[in-house]
Amino acid sequence: MTWKLFSLLLEASLMTILVSAVSILMGLVMAIVLSGLRMSGSRVADAGAGVFISFFRGVPLLVQLLLIFNLLPVIGITLPSLATAIIGLSLCTAAYQAENLRGGFEGVAPGLIESAEMAGFTRMQSFIYIRTPIALRMTFPALVNEAILILKASSLVSVVGLIELTKMAQNLSASTYRPLPIFAAAGVIYLAINLVVAAIGQRAENALPGLPGK
Amino acid sequence: MTDPAINVSHVSKQFGETQVLRDISMQVEAGKVSCLIGPSGSGKSTLLRCMAFLEQATSGSIHIEGEPLGFTDGPQRRRQSPAELRRVRSRIGMVFQQFNLWPHMTALGNVAIALRKVRGMSRSDAEDRAMAQLDKVGLKERAHHYPAQLSGGQQQRVAIARALALDPTIMLFDEPTSALDPELTGEVLNVMRQLASEGMTMVVVTHEIGFAASVGNRIAFLDGGRLLFHDTPQAVFAAPREPRLEQFLDTYLDRGASMLK
Numbered sequence: 001m002t003w004k005l006f007s008l009l010l011e012a013s014l015m016t017i018l019v020s021a022v023s024i025l026m027g028l029v030m031a032i033v034l035s036g037l038r039m040s041g042s043r044v045a046d047a048g049a050g051v052f053i054s055f056f057r058g059v060p061l062l063v064q065l066l067l068i069f070n071l072l073p074v075i076g077i078t079l080p081s082l083a084t085a086i087i088g089l090s091l092c093t094a095a096y097q098a099e100n101l102r103g104g105f106e107g108v109a110p111g112l113i114e115s116a117e118m119a120g121f122t123r124m125q126s127f128i129y130i131r132t133p134i135a136l137r138m139t140f141p142a143l144v145n146e147a148i149l150i151l152k153a154s155s156l157v158s159v160v161g162l163i164e165l166t167k168m169a170q171n172l173s174a175s176t177y178r179p180l181p182i183f184a185a186a187g188v189i190y191l192a193i194n195l196v197v198a199a200i201g202q203r204a205e206n207a208l209p210g211l212p213g214k
Numbered sequence: 215m216t217d218p219a220i221n222v223s224h225v226s227k228q229f230g231e232t233q234v235l236r237d238i239s240m241q242v243e244a245g246k247v248s249c250l251i252g253p254s255g256s257g258k259s260t261l262l263r264c265m266a267f268l269e270q271a272t273s274g275s276i277h278i279e280g281e282p283l284g285f286t287d288g289p290q291r292r293r294q295s296p297a298e299l300r301r302v303r304s305r306i307g308m309v310f311q312q313f314n315l316w317p318h319m320t321a322l323g324n325v326a327i328a329l330r331k332v333r334g335m336s337r338s339d340a341e342d343r344a345m346a347q348l349d350k351v352g353l354k355e356r357a358h359h360y361p362a363q364l365s366g367g368q369q370q371r372v373a374i375a376r377a378l379a380l381d382p383t384i385m386l387f388d389e390p391t392s393a394l395d396p397e398l399t400g401e402v403l404n405v406m407r408q409l410a411s412e413g414m415t416m417v418v419v420t421h422e423i424g425f426a427a428s429v430g431n432r433i434a435f436l437d438g439g440r441l442l443f444h445d446t447p448q449a450v451f452a453a454p455r456e457p458r459l460e461q462f463l464d465t466y467l468d469r470g471a472s473m474l475k
Binding site: 109112115116117119121122129130133134137 | 266268296300303304306307308310312314315316317318320327328331332333360362373376377380
C-alpha cells in the first residue's frame with residue numbers, strides 16, 4: 001500500500017463525505033416537510049406522504065438509484081452523476097428520517113402545543129417554532145445514526161457513475177491486483193469518518209439545550 | 215350595560231357517556247377574581263378549558279367581553295375560523311398546571327417569541343418587553359436559563375410572564391400550584407395576588423382554599439359537573455348551607471385550615 005494509493009482513496013472519500021452530508025441535510029428538510037404533510041389534517045397530503053415513505057423505505061436503495069439513473073433520461077432530464085446520486089440518497093433518507101421524526105412529533109407534550117395555541121400561534125407557526133425544534137431534539141440520536149447509515153450506503157452510488165471511496169477502491173484493486181490492503185484501507189477510512197460523525201453527534205447532543213433529562 | 219368579561223351560558227359537556235359539565239351558567243365581571251373549587255373530577259378544569267376553547271362545550275355558549283368564543287352567534291351557528299378564534303383568544307392568557315414552557319427556549323425566549331412571531335415586534339423590542347415582564351415576576355436574573363434549569367415555581371412565574379406579555383384582559387389559571395411543593399407555591403401565589411390587586415380579571419382553578427378565600431371576589435363550587443355555588447367568599451365560607459360544600463370544606467378544615475372560619 002503506497003502513499004500514492006492511499007491518497008487517492010482519501011481524495012475519493014471527500015466525495016463520499018460530500019454526497020452523504022448534502023443528502024442527509026436535504027433529506028432532513030424533506031422529512032420535516034413530509035411530517036408537516038402528515039399532520040396537516042389534509043387526508044390527501046397525509047396519504048401522499050405515506051405512499052412516498054412506504055416506497056422509499058420498501059424498495060432497496062440500489063434499485064432506487066438504478067431507477068432514477070435510467071428514468072431521468074427517459075423523461076428528458078440529464079443530470080451529472082453527482083446530482084443523481086444526491087437525489088437518490090436524499091429521497092431514501094428522507095423517508096427514514098420522516099419515520100424517525102414521527103416519534104419525536106408524537107412525543108411533544110400536548111400542553112406545549114396548547115400553550116402555543118393560547119399564545120396566538122397559527123398551526124404553521126406552532127409547527128415551525130415549537131413542534132419541529134422539540135421533535136428534532138428528541139430524535140437527534142436517531143439522526144446521527146441515520147447519518148452513519150447513509151455514509152455507508154453511499155458506497156452504492158457508484159452504480160450511477162460516481163467515483164467515491166468504494167468505487168475508487170474497486171478501480172485501484174483492479175489495476176494493482178492487490179484488493180486486500182486497498183479494501184482494508186477503505187474500511188479504515190469509513191470507520192474513521194463514522195467515528196468522527198459519532199463524536200460530533202455526541203458533542204452536539206450535550207450542547208443542545210432542552211433535551212429531556214437535562 | 216357593559217358585557218361581563220366572561221359569560222358562560224348553559225354550558226354542558228360530555229365525554230362519551232360521561233356528563234362532565236351540566237348546564238353551567240356563570241358570569242365573571244371585569245376586574246374580578248373567580249376561584250373554581252371542588253373535588254377532583256368535578257369538572258372545574260374542564261370548565262376553565264372551555265373558557266379558552268381548549269375544550270369544546272357540547273352545548274351552550276361562552277362569550278368573552280361580549281364576543282362569542284369558538285362558535286358564531288346567530289341562527290347560522292358555525293365554528294369560528296382559526297383567525298376569528300385567535301382574535302377572541304388574544305384577550306385571554308392561560309397558565310397551566312404543568313407550566314408548559316417550551317423546553318428549547320430560554321425563559322426570555324419563551325416570553326419573547328410570541329411577541330415577535332404573533333405581534334410582529336422586532337427581536338430587540340420583543341426582548342426588552344419580555345425582560346420587563348420577567349422583572350415583574352422577579353426573574354430578570356434567570357432570563358437566560360432554560361426551563362430545565364429553573365425550579366417549578368420559577369417556571370410557573372415565567373409562564374405567567376409569558377401570558378402577561380401579550381396583554382390579555384383575562385387570565386385563566388388551571389391549578390397553577392398543584393405541581394409545586396408548599397414553599398414554591400407561595401411565590402407563585404404572591405405573583406397572582408399582585409396581579410389581582412392590579413385589577414386583572416382572573417379565573418383560578420385551585421385547591422388553595424386560603425388563596426381562594428383571601429383573593430377571590432367570587433368562589434364557584436362545582437361538584438359532579440354542577441355549579442352549586444357562585445358567590446362571595448363570605449357567603450361561601452361563613453354559611454355553607456349546601457351540604458356537599460360543607461363536607462368538602464370540612465376536609466380542608468380537618469387539615470388545619472381553620473383560618474377560614
